[in-house]
Amino acid sequence: MGITERKEREKEQRREEIIAAAQKVFFEKGLQLATMDEIAEAAELSKGTLYLYYKSKEDLYLSVIMRGAEIMYEFFEKATATNEPVLKLISNLGDSYFEFFQKNRQYFRMLYFRDNPQLHKQVSQEVLQVCLEQDRRIWKLVIDLIQRAIDEGYLQKNIKPVQAAVILWSSSTALMQQIDRNDNYWQEQMGVNLEETLRLSNSLLLEAMMTDKGKLEYRSMVI
Amino acid sequence: MGITERKEREKEQRREEIIAAAQKVFFEKGLQLATMDEIAEAAELSKGTLYLYYKSKEDLYLSVIMRGAEIMYEFFEKATATNEPVLKLISNLGDSYFEFFQKNRQYFRMLYFRDNPQLHKQVSQEVLQVCLEQDRRIWKLVIDLIQRAIDEGYLQKNIKPVQAAVILWSSSTALMQQIDRNDNYWQEQMGVNLEETLRLSNSLLLEAMMTDKGKLEYRSMVI
DNA sequence: CTCGTAATATGACCGCAAGTCAATTAATTA
DNA sequence: TAATTAATTGACTTGCGGTCATATTACGAG
Structure with missing residues (x-):
């Protein structure tokens, strides 16, 4: 035995x-x-x-991706496990996403293969299932955090936490993809620093979602 | 002859x-x-x-994409060619992007192949060149419009027009991709309407970039 | 009209890579 | 040690992107 x-x-x-x-x-x-x-x-x-x-090359690929997603999740957990105020935690979460991106570009690149189902010809059902489960875990972490910020009165009650999560996530991801592919082009041809743009985008969105109480706290935090 | x-x-x-x-x-x-x-x-x-x-299958694919990009450009031109106030034009631009997406999903899907250089193994230099040119045209339209809004005092002067353009574009695109792939999932499992989320995201971002003058005009516009 | 030449079009063929499977080798059990 | 089971192999099949020698068509000079 x-x-x-x-x-x-x-x-x-x-x-x-x-x-x-x-x-x-x-x-x-x-x-x-x-x-x-x-x-x-x-x-x-x-x-x-x-x-x-x-079962297939794509299964193997997705399995590697899942390693990356696990690492990403650990970044997120670490970033949100402190006792700081919840708005700071959300901001930390954004930073840790970017940190993950910088330290694990290869994984980051692979991760958005997952979002393109046109490319999944040979992915087996089992692997896909595990993938979805992992996805849910990550979303849950983000959404719960935003829910907390709403409950504590820092974010507006009329914005659904899931909505806020999708908005913040989508724009961060899209901008990092842009950085990954074209950072030089934007910097040199357009004179724009995309990393700065990402930070700007995150703070614009986050502030736009805040209550007055939130803005007050956020501004004291930034200084 | x-x-x-x-x-x-x-x-x-x-x-x-x-x-x-x-x-x-x-x-x-x-x-x-x-x-x-x-x-x-x-x-x-x-x-x-x-x-x-x-020259290759990918060249052919990109050539089809370029048809799509042309159609998209026409949507944008039409949406911004009226005499409405510039903030309305920016809002129209967002709407027309979504309209393009809805009426031309197949093209929309293909367009985002272009952004994934991992997939370009066989694209010829010539076709790529034409592609970039078309890209520039679209960006120019968006950026010029935002520049106008800044010049007219509706958007904050300290935000670079290119930055604003990248931010708005990225988040819109990312959300539409999400809609394209997973609308049902978000609707049914998460109870969130992504189309509404897209509109929310656009208006949050746009408002966050506005001057007081801009907000005043925008709010009278929305009613 | 007709024949030579150039422009077009064809499909058999090549090379490569994903995926399969009958045969082989290694490990376990009786 | 022989029999059985499990793990591994690599030659083979299949399918597709891309090529090229050959065939077909269109044209123009005599």
Whole structure:
């Protein structure tokens, strides 16, 4: 009976080895240019073996993405686990998203593959399910925080927390994508610093959602 | 000499026929699942012929996208060509972007392929150039309008027009992408109407950028 | 009208990569 | 040690983007 457990462990370990190899190759080449043969070689396994552990290249890709999402979640948890006022926590959350982006660009890039279902031809139902679950966890963290800010009277009651979350999330993500792709272009051709623009966008939105009480506290906080 | 002209016309026409066929197939299947053989069949030509007119599948895809971008530009032009006050024009611009999205979802979806350079493996330099030119035209329209609103004292002077444009554009786009993919999910699981959220986001941002004069005018406008 | 030439169009073919599976090897059990 | 089960392999199949030698058509000179 100890044997089946060990086998289980070894199997899990192999899955991890494969993911690690896949990550290396995907980071270097991206989904399209990475080949399963390459990943197999990096994992020191044959291609056939990969398919014993993952149903498709896209499943493998999504599995790597999930590692990234987990790291992102940890950033968020850490950023919101202090005893600071809730508006500060929301602001921290925005900062930590950007920090995650800067320190994990490869993951960030992969993450928005997930949002493009046009690209999911071969994703298995199981992996998708786990993905959605993880997504929910992240949204819950954000939404709960905003709910708290509303309850405490810092954000306007007539804005639904989910709405606020979607708005803040969408604009942050979109701007970071822009930074990822075209930062130089905007800086050099348009004379605009996108990182500054991101901060501006976040504070404009957040302030626009605040109550007077919130604005008061926020401004004292910023100084 | 009339003959070479006719030939020129016929060649241009063939290019158009091919684009039309490609569009049909891409609309139905998306970039990945569409095959060149399929497009060739739809165009009633052989695959080889396609490659006499377009260098790659991705070039063909981008060429279809450019049709979409042209249509979008026309929406924008029409929305901003009236004599209404400039804040109303900016608001109209947002509405027309959403209208474009609703009436041309297929194009909208394709447009965001362009922003993912990870996917551009085979795009030729020429097509890319035309693309960038078109992009600039659209940005110019938006930025000029915002510049006008600043000049006329409706938007704050300390916000750069390019910044404002990027912020408004990014958040609108991101929310429409969300609508395109997951509207039902947000509506049914989260009880949130994303179309309303988009409008909210736009007005929050716009108002947050306004001067007092702007807010006064805007509020009288909304009623 | 007709023949040579140039412009167009064709589809068999190539190379590559995802995914499969019969055969092989390794580990476990009797 | 032999039999059974599990894990692994890599040759093979399939499908598609892209190419190119060949065929077809359109044109113009004689």
